[in-house]
Amino acid sequence: MTGLYEHFVAFGVDNAGLERLMRLAQSFMMILTSYPAFLQYLTSYTPHLATLATLSSTSSHLNLVRRWLRTFRFFDTFSRSVSLYMSQEKALDTWLSAHAATCLGIFGMLETITVLDLCRIEGLEVFGYKEALGINLEAQRFWFMGLLLSACSTLVKLVRLSAYKPVPATGDGYGTSAEKDGKTVEERLREERKRRKDEKKAHSKKMKDEVTTLSFRFAADVMDLVIPATALGWVTQNWGRASIIMFLTSVLTGTEVWWKVGKKLQTT
Template sequence: MAHLQPARPRVSLSKKFANFTNSTAGLDLTLRLIHALAIIAAEVFIDNAIVVGCVTAASQLALGRRYLRLFSFVGCFERVRNVLAGDAPLAGSVLTTMELVESSCLGLYLILESLTILHDMNIWLVSWYTPILIEGNKFWFYAICTSIARTVGMLLFGLGTEGKLQKANPNTDEKKGQEKLSPSTPVPSTTSLLKLLVADSCDLTLPASFLGWVNPGGLGVGCAMVVSTVLPWGDVWARVQQ
């Protein structure tokens, strides 16, 4: 007699939300959404007291989110090391080069941003605060542009899809006589690539507006942040529940 597997207990929504916010990625997305809404509220409301409160909240949330990524540059440079060592599963020299450029630029942005955190905490005020942030945001802009170029290449030219399927051991059964194909690494779906493209395009307005290259205004920046925060929300939510 077959043994019936006990049904898995249903996880409550509050438990799922706790799992989400207890993860670094989930907590950052949550704070980022509140941060974006505070920026939008500061542009929408007319009452001066509310505007000042929203601006203060946005500033403090931005600083709080920086604590979460204070040492994230280590992961970026570790990624660069893995790619150079051949440990990263990337297909083709084009994707490898793009990954190196993106991770290097993102790591440089994060380490330059980390150098200014004591200034933002009013602990150690420095004269090179603004120049460092300007150069850091340039690297962030370059990293996002590289990510967009890679995503477009994967969508239009199939970059990264070649070599994703590798031959497994051939079937020894002469009646079948066919080789099986097994995926070595999952191929990103078109939907996930489009979501990434839209999110990166929205994120591009953040360093560009800081550098003065575009002027979307506070409302435009806030709306772009909302879109680029909501798009990956479902994927992160599902991942942290596993």
């Protein structure tokens, strides 16, 4: 069995896991910047403006590093959307997921083409810093639509799972002869009952894990909608609230990555 230390190391070296850890740290610094009283409660001294400026600058740098980690991820997102569009069976959730992946891919692409401008390195500007900020603001619209469509797709999957729970296969059933393979009918009946019980338990665990994963994903997508909506001015601009939501969704999405890394470790 994999220990906690090995699991955490695997999570930390995983690109998605590292990005989630940095997002968690960034959101925590945003919370401290937005609510100095909370920082005072943690440190027992009144934070100076220089301290708040340092936290804000560190948060911005973490955001920039996270963008570099996601530089080519939009290619994978576009590839996933094409696969969904080309799939033979297109249910409602398939169409929603395909459109969600397209919007998220465009969002990632717009973030990628402006990352050099946000570094503010003289001579490496592509669009210019001010123009890059405008492009990133437009990117928030695609992020919002991608999150909304993804949440709808996940909700459809959850409804389908709750409404349709297939019974696992039971095999050939009970033996009809008095003896088979040297075993009596009673022995075969006991084995059959045990096999059915194990199959039912495994099936229930699989369903529970799938529902839990989808529930976490749905909650994260719905809560994350507040962040682009705040950036676009569609809701009251309260970055303290947005940073708290960002912290919570970092935990939710990071947990999903943690589970995936754990499964990989168990198969190796």
